[in-house]
Amino acid sequence: MNTEKLLAEAKKAAKNSYSPYSGLRVGAALETKSGRIFTGSNVENSSYGLTNCAERTAIFKAVSEGERDFIGMVIYSDTDRLFYPCGACRQVMAEFGDELSIVIISNRNKAETSLSQLLPSIFRL
Ligand code: THU
Numbered sequence: 001m002n003t004e005k006l007l008a009e010a011k012k013a014a015k016n017s018y019s020p021y022s023g024l025r026v027g028a029a030l031e032t033k034s035g036r037i038f039t040g041s042n043v044e045n046s047s048y049g050l051t052n053c054a055e056r057t058a059i060f061k062a063v064s065e066g067e068r069d070f071i072g073m074v075i076y077s078d079t080d081r082l083f084y085p086c087g088a089c090r091q092v093m094a095e096f097g098d099e100l101s102i103v104i105i106s107n108r109n110k111a112e113t114s115l116s117q118l119l120p121s122i123f124r125l
């Protein structure tokens with residue numbers, strides 16, 4: 001996975017975060033096996049439950065453009081704390097395979113992990 005390139009793209013995506021309620025600006029960059037990069041930011045809503053996380057925005061963009069095979073994702077939060085992907089995003093990632101590398105980065109911290117570590121015993125039909 002091209003972590004440096006993905007981080008640069010995730011930081012750009014975080015600038016487009018629509019997060020007037022939480023103030024947490026998140027950007028995600030997803031690399032496909034075909035070599036493309038799809039980005040996403042979190043998009044909040046005044047009806048809070050309708051909020052879409054940055055990770056799912058990136059995945060939905062990729063899938064709707066015909067891509068389903070992914071290598072890895074960099075998730076950047078414009079804050080000092082590390083924010084791991086929520087359970088809903090983990091399940092959406094798992095829909096497309098369990099081999100996804102995941103790098104989580106903030107302005108002070110970094111963690112390298114994978115979907116199989118974050119979501120063991122995955123539910124699948
Ligand atoms: N958020 C993400 O974008 N990704 C995550 O994995 C966790 C949470 C966003 C959703 C919401 O806009 C804000 O962070 C606070 O929950």
